[in-house]
Amino acid sequence: MDKTYTKNQQLRPLFDALVQYSNSNVVPFDVPGHKIGNGNHKYFKDVVGEQIFKMDINSMKEMDNLSNPEGIIKEAEDLAADLFQSDNAFFLVNGSTSGVQNMILASVSEGDKIIIPRNIHKSAINALVLSGATPVYIYPEINHEIGISYVSSIKETIRVINENPDAKAILLLNPTYYGFANDLKQIIDYAHKMGLIVLVDESHGTHFYLHSEFPTPSMSIGADLATISVHKTGGSLTQSSILLHNNGRISVNKVRSVINLSQSSSASYLLLSSLDMARYNLATNKSLIENVLELSKYARISIDRIKGINVVHTISNPNSESHYHDISKLLLDIKHLGKTGFELYDILKKEYNIQIEFGETFCILAIISVGDTKDSINSLITALQDLSDRFYQETLQESVQNNLLPSEIKMTPRQAFFNETQYIDIEQSVGKISGDQIMIYPPGIPLLLPGEVVTQNIITEYKRLLQYGTKTVGSIKSNTIKIKVVKEELSWKKHTQKTGQKM
Numbered sequence: 001m002d003k004t005y006t007k008n009q010q011l012r013p014l015f016d017a018l019v020q021y022s023n024s025n026v027v028p029f030d031v032p033g034h035k036i037g038n039g040n041h042k043y044f045k046d047v048v049g050e051q052i053f054k055m056d057i058n059s060m061k062e063m064d065n066l067s068n069p070e071g072i073i074k075e076a077e078d079l080a081a082d083l084f085q086s087d088n089a090f091f092l093v094n095g096s097t098s099g100v101q102n103m104i105l106a107s108v109s110e111g112d113k114i115i116i117p118r119n120i121h122k123s124a125i126n127a128l129v130l131s132g133a134t135p136v137y138i139y140p141e142i143n144h145e146i147g148i149s150y151v152s153s154i155k156e157t158i159r160v161i162n163e164n165p166d167a168k169a170i171l172l173l174n175p176t177y178y179g180f181a182n183d184l185k186q187i188i189d190y191a192h193k194m195g196l197i198v199l200v201d202e203s204h205g206t207h208f209y210l211h212s213e214f215p216t217p218s219m220s221i222g223a224d225l226a227t228i229s230v231h232k233t234g235g236s237l238t239q240s241s242i243l244l245h246n247n248g249r250i251s252v253n254k255v256r257s258v259i260n261l262s263q264s265s266s267a268s269y270l271l272l273s274s275l276d277m278a279r280y281n282l283a284t285n286k287s288l289i290e291n292v293l294e295l296s297k298y299a300r301i302s303i304d305r306i307k308g309i310n311v312v313h314t315i316s317n318p319n320s321e322s323h324y325h326d327i328s329k330l331l332l333d334i335k336h337l338g339k340t341g342f343e344l345y346d347i348l349k350k351e352y353n354i355q356i357e358f359g360e361t362f363c364i365l366a367i368i369s370v371g372d373t374k375d376s377i378n379s380l381i382t383a384l385q386d387l388s389d390r391f392y393q394e395t396l397q398e399s400v401q402n403n404l405l406p407s408e409i410k411m412t413p414r415q416a417f418f419n420e421t422q423y424i425d426i427e428q429s430v431g432k433i434s435g436d437q438i439m440i441y442p443p444g445i446p447l448l449l450p451g452e453v454v455t456q457n458i459i460t461e462y463k464r465l466l467q468y469g470t471k472t473v474g475s476i477k478s479n480t481i482k483i484k485v486v487k488e489e490l491s492w493k494k495h496t497q498k499t500g501q502k503m
Contacts, residue, residue, distance in 0.1 A: 005083065007082040009283035009284055011075070012276055012277060013076050014269075018055055021062070022036075023054070031266075034053055036053050037050050057269050059267070066267040073091065073272065077091055079280075080276075084219060084242065085209055085220040086219040087247045088244070090102075090256065091267075092241040095241050096241040098263060099203075100171075101124075101130065101262070102258050103227060104127035104131055105261070106254055106255050106258040107168065107197045107224075108168050110133065112133045112134065112167075113136055113167040113168060114133045114134070114169045115135075115167050115169070116171045117152055117172070119176065119445050120171065121177075125450070129413045129450065132414040133414075134412050135412070136164050140153075147360065150178075151181060151182045152182075161196065165194070170196045171200070171201060172200045174218050175204055175324075176204075178365065180325055181205075188222050192222065198218075198224050198225075199224065200227070205218075205233075206233045207233045210289045222246065224246055225245055228244065230242055230275055231274075233367070234369075234370065235278040235369075239271055281370075289370070292328055295374065296328045299368060299380070303330065307336075308334070309387075309388055311332060313325060330368065331365050332364050333363055336394070338393045340361050340362070341358075341359030342359045344359055344387065345359030348364075405447070410433045413450045416435050416450035417435065417450045419486050420487040421484045422435075422484070423482040423483065425480050425481070426475070426482065430455065434449065434484070438458075438472070438475060440472055441472070448474070454483070454485065462475075463481070
């Protein structure tokens with residue numbers, strides 16, 4: 001898809017300046033202390049190369065400063081804003097975790113209501129702890145066949161907006177972790193009409209801005225803030241992301257101030273320059289995205305022919321409003337293989353040397369991006385065919401409920417997190433208020449949130465997931481499973497009476 005840019009996307013201001021500085025033979029008497037690699041072990045330098053240490057520098061006059069960019073960093077950010085169809089762009093060196101948190105902190109304060117998907121990443125919940133905002137959760141549509149969540153429907157989202165006229169902001173997903181999206185423009189337009197600031201977690205949607213065959217990117221249709229993980233699908237180094245901003249409802253100065261509250265004052269130039277280079281690569285090499293689309297279509301057609309493995313193309317419910325799916329997300333229904341996705345995740349790694357993104361009970365996810373080739377796709381197809389030959393069975397595994405189980409909210413995440421808490425046996429926790437998040441990681445979508453009441457259904461689901469050897473966060477596992485709960489609800493009620501804080 002051809003695009004017209006207002007800036008010269010052939011430029012690489014930050015990366016080229018960094019290369020020039022690294023080749024200048026400067027004698028350093030500043031930090032970092034390894035002094036262009038002289039202080040590092042020879043084995044380290046032999047493995048990663050010497051140039052990386054020469055490019056690992058600190059902020060200085062000619063290299064600009066991320067906290068207040070006026071030179072090459074500002075030029076690089078402006079080029080990124082041009083590519084990603086926004087008024088402003090802010091480079092981030094703490095991943096999209098910081099981007100999501102910065103969006104929320106720039107939009108709401110203590111006591112403000114924010115409408116938020118219940119299948120949001122943990123970073124958003126952490127932002128609620130930091131901000132003190134009151135969440136109003138929207139529950140997504142569910143695929144009960146394989147136990148995963150889609151986006152929240154337009155109808156449900158509008159209902160929640162109408163029922164909360166005092167809400168200040170809304171956070172949307174584009175797409176979900178599994179690659180699903182809906183008609184975002186309809187929601188954005190309605191939210192703005194109702195006076196809401198619109199934030200979008202677009203961590204898995206960097207490539208949406210580069211071709212019309214992907215779901216519509218949020219900044220092009222009026223979102224106020226969006227966070228993109230360029231490292232996930234755009235080719236930059238891990239932990240490098242961009243916060244995109246459109247002028248109007250939140251000032252650019254406020255966004256910069258919020259970012260500077262927590263972003264490192266010693267930002268890695270390796271991460272920053274990788275963002276500049278990834279932007280340049282995406283803007284000037286059109287074949288990259290065309291290749292992603294071609295490989296995605298080839299993989300889907302090939303895998304759909306494999307007995308017992310079905311590519312999840314669209315939502316199965318014809319009445320659903322989750323219309324769109326990112327073609328580069330290979331979400332595979334594996335119920336006929338007689339193995340869970342957790343088991344196949346391990347088998348693919350140990351026996352085929354293939355690393356997929358994640359495994360769930362009845363599905364696995366493989367991501368195709370700018371770094372893939374026909375050979376890498378064929379290796380996956382071959383492995384999946386072999387798994388089918390080995391494990392296919394006619395009888396389907398029993399379905400299980402999705403693990404996004406509704407629960408009563410007794411406190412805001414901030415109130416629960418900062419209240420006095422204790423770890424207790426999970427079997428004694430029913431009816432208690434959770435003091436922390438419990439989740440399976442990845443994807444990092446919480447099963448239980450701070451401030452929610454622990455239910456027997458949630459405990460049963462958590463224990464079921466633990467049986468598969470999943471990586472869990474938020475509990476202590478020894479002889480028994482212990483989770484963090486609010487110690488005494490009455491103590492918090494006394495505290496709120498004294499401070500005047502409200503739920």
